[in-house]
Amino acid sequence: MDRTYDPRIVMVGAPLVLLAVIESIGHVRGPAGPDLAFVLFAVATTLPLVLLWTQPFAAALVVSAAAVLSVTGFQALTVAGMGAQLVAGYRLGRTGSPWAALPLAAPFPILALAGVEARTITMVLACLAPAAALAGIARRAHGDAAANTAARQVIADSLLEHTARGERARIARELHDVVAHHISMVAVQAENARLTTPGMPPAGAERLSAIGDTARAALTEMRRLLGVLREDTTAGERPRPELTPQPGLRLHEVNDLLDEARDASGTGTRLILRGSPVTLDPGVELAAYRIIQEALTNARRHAPGAAVDVELHYAGDALRLFVRDNGPGPAATSHGHPHEDDHEGSRKNGHKDSFGHRAGHEGGHGLAGMRERATAVGGDLRTGHAAGGGFLVEASLPGEAAG
Incomplete structure (x- = not known):
């Protein structure tokens, strides 16, 4: 009253x-x-x-x-x-x-x-x-x-929030107790197999090492995901995890990526921009960033010493992405002709993808991963012989500006 x-x-x-x-x-x-x-x-x-x-x-x-x-x-x-x-x-x-x-x-x-x-x-x-x-x-x-x-709305919102927190906590426990455990076991067993198997050929040891690296990378990503899931459920109990936004095509992010590749390989790496850069859908920008990252890693591992050009062409309704190196280029077919659209990721001199797999007709998971990223956002990707020699990764992604 x-x-x-x-x-x-x-x-x-x-x-x-x-x-x-x-x-x-x-x-x-x-x-x-x-x-x-x-x-x-x-x-x-x-x-x-x-x-x-x-x-x-x-x-x-x-x-x-x-x-x-x-x-x-x-x-x-x-x-x-x-x-x-x-x-x-x-x-x-x-x-x-x-x-x-x-x-x-x-x-x-x-x-x-x-x-x-x-x-x-x-x-x-x-x-x-x-x-x-x-x-x-x-x-x-x-x-x-x-x-x-x-009052009823406040109660309903509070109940919904507590339910969501409980569900996130349950998912986090499942990921931590079950999935993370199995992934860590994959990493440990791959490393043990590489070190303890007598007479293992170098290719097999390299593949086991790549499996271990992939498992450890998956654990790192899972820890980051667990930090997000537990952010609300652990409020006030422990410091918030530091969260970083997903990378995209902002100029400083692409330049940092190229600088890392340049420092790691000691060779020239250039960024070429064509058209007027615009902010694209976050999913498209993330896919483009990961394709560039994978292509640079591929070139560094399998064409050491080769210079690399990264070209971003903003063409209105499409983003054209090119990553070229001046290395040995794709492997020849059994008839001696270059494979112009290397969907299997074949390269000369036993060129392998970034996960350490031979990329001939066995199939390269790194190149396949790039193609999957492009397809997931409505684009496409081709790999093969670059004009003038070397290897080319070419992707066409949706180029509509983010709303």
């Missing part, structure tokens, strides 16, 4: 008290002049409004009683008194007891039916006093309903 003082009481109450005094003084009862008793009743119908914002029931009770006595005793009621009755009834229904608002308005319909002399006044109050009380009750009910709806 609202018990705070409201300055509107001065704006409403003071004019009504003043108007009631003026009206009652003008009410003449014979040659003796103004009837002082009527003046007192007129003040009694308005002055209790000062208690309306702190004691609505007491104020409404005094106002109603004074109004009834004024009508029955003097067959008159000031306009200010009628207004005070309506204000008090509304306020009591709005902030006080709804069960008291209507009973305090009930005498006026009874007086109207009883046929008192002040028929006009009683008829007006018989209609308006209950209506004012009902309006206050309706306003209170509307406010209570809105508050209840807001």
Whole structure:
């Protein structure tokens, strides 16, 4: 219940008290002049409004009683008194007891039916006093309903949030206890097999080493995912993990990638931009970044010392991506002709993909991974002989700017 003082009481109450005094003084009862008793009743119908914002029931009770006595005793009621009755009834229904608002308005319909002399006044109050009380009750009910709806929404949101946190915690436990355990076992067993198997050929040892590297990389990515899943469930228990956004084609990110490749290989690596760079869909930018990263790694491992050009061509509705090296180029077919579209990733001199697999007709997982990334975002990728020699990775990706 609202018990705070409201300055509107001065704006409403003071004019009504003043108007009631003026009206009652003008009410003449014979040659003796103004009837002082009527003046007192007129003040009694308005002055209790000062208690309306702190004691609505007491104020409404005094106002109603004074109004009834004024009508029955003097067959008159000031306009200010009628207004005070309506204000008090509304306020009591709005902030006080709804069960008291209507009973305090009930005498006026009874007086109207009883046929008192002040028929006009009683008829007006018989209609308006209950209506004012009902309006206050309706306003209170509307406010209570809105508050209840807001409270239910808060409870529902809180329940949903706690459910989501619990589900994320469950997924994190499953990933940590089951999946991560098995992946770590893959890494350990691959390393043990490489070190303990006698007479293992170099190619087999290299493949086992690549399996171990891939498993460890998967564990690193899983730890990052676990950090995201546990971010909410461990709030306040441990420091938040540092989260970095997925890489894209921002100039500094591509330059950093090329700098890493340049430092690792000690050879020239250039970035060529054509067209006006725009911000693309994050998925497209991530796919392009990973294709460049994989192509640079492929060139560094299988064409050591070769210079590499990375070209990004923004062509409106498409992004054309080229990664060229001036190394030995793709392997020849059995007939001695170069394989122009090397879907199997074949390279000369036993060229292997970035996972250490031979990339002849056995199939290179690194090149296949690049092709899968391009296809996943609605693009395509080709690998093969570069004009002038060397190896070329060419990708065409959707180039619509992000909304």
